[in-house]
Amino acid sequence: xxxxxxxxxxxxxxxxxxxxxxxxxxxxxxxxxxxxxxxxxxxxxxxxxxxxxxxxxxxxxxxxxxxxxxxxxxxxxxxxxxxxxxxxxxxxxxxxxxxxxxxxxxxxxxxxxxxxxxxxxxxxxxxxxxxxxxxxxxxxxxxxxxxxxxxxxxxxxxxxxxxxxxxxxxxxxxxxxxxxxxxxxxxxxxxxxxxxxxxxxxxxxxxxxxxxxxxxxxxxxxxxxxxxxxxxxxxxxxxxxxxxxxxxxxxxxxxxxxxxxxxxxxxxxxxxxx
Ligand SMILES: C[S@@+](CC[C@H](N)C(=O)[O-])C[C@H]1O[C@@H](n2cnc3c(N)ncnc32)[C@H](O)[C@@H]1O
Numbered sequence: 001x002x003x004x005x006x007x008x009x010x011x012x013x014x015x016x017x018x019x020x021x022x023x024x025x026x027x028x029x030x031x032x033x034x035x036x037x038x039x040x041x042x043x044x045x046x047x048x049x050x051x052x053x054x055x056x057x058x059x060x061x062x063x064x065x066x067x068x069x070x071x072x073x074x075x076x077x078x079x080x081x082x083x084x085x086x087x088x089x090x091x092x093x094x095x096x097x098x099x100x101x102x103x104x105x106x107x108x109x110x111x112x113x114x115x116x117x118x119x120x121x122x123x124x125x126x127x128x129x130x131x132x133x134x135x136x137x138x139x140x141x142x143x144x145x146x147x148x149x150x151x152x153x154x155x156x157x158x159x160x161x162x163x164x165x166x167x168x169x170x171x172x173x174x175x176x177x178x179x180x181x182x183x184x185x186x187x188x189x190x191x192x193x194x195x196x197x198x199x200x201x202x203x204x205x206x207x208x209x210x211x212x213x214x215x216x217x218x219x220x221x222x223x224x225x226x227x228x229x230x231x232x233x234x235x236x237x238x239x240x241x242x243x244x245x246x247x248x249x250x251x252x253x254x255x256x257x258x259x260x261x262x263x264x265x266x267x268x269x270x271x272x273x274x
Contacts, residue, residue, distance in 0.1 A: 017148040017219045018123045022098045024218030028205040029101030045112040051084040057170045064166050066090035069135035075143035079106030083113050095119045133162040139169045141249050145220050154235035161274040172250050173265040177222040181253040209253045237272035244268045
């Protein structure tokens, strides 16, 4: 995702943040479906054993035995990761995302994979009543920082879990957020780890590190790791493991922080049970 940070916002409600973020993802969706990358993804989804999950997440999901377990992914985007769960024997059932344009892409990938999925267009903070409970909740790269309220988010996540269900989060490490790889001194901290106000992102949201021009502002929050863990526990979930990694799961410009002698944490996984 290419970030250009604008001014800091004040006092926004959850709904105004999530609707702004929805507009920004919608405006960016066509950029994710252009070029040969999309065609290759559709083709790959049609092959047996399709998976975009990296080694770390694959090993973690195997360890917590996803086989036969009914899964929901929150912030599923084009559902490529949700679909990939099938390669581990998991049962992808529901993807939730508030961007209909990405869910349309998700349907295309699911069709290519021959999978029947429900893809629900909804703001995670405003889910319809009567949703099922699941054995596995998956949250991956680039979701938590769009969330304006972590305690409420984890309360909702917990509501989607059966008793005994597993939550697996694999995310970018919030410590990395103090850096701006696109500035002149990328190794000097630029943002406070403890900033309460979100950053205002004014560029189209893509993962290729390119500048695709300005769009509607969206809001990106640095949630310190302690706040993530605390919100998870306070939602009644039992923390099983928290692992920090030196490898990057972000856009290519963040590679400048990888492979260093003095290494900062770049990603983490968290597993919790209900
Ligand atoms: C960075 S993408 C996730 C990408 C995914 N991990 C992957 O690698 O394909 C974040 C997604 O979260 C969704 N999202 C952001 N805020 C949301 C909200 N309040 N409710 C539901 N979805 C939301 C966005 O629409 C976007 O598709």
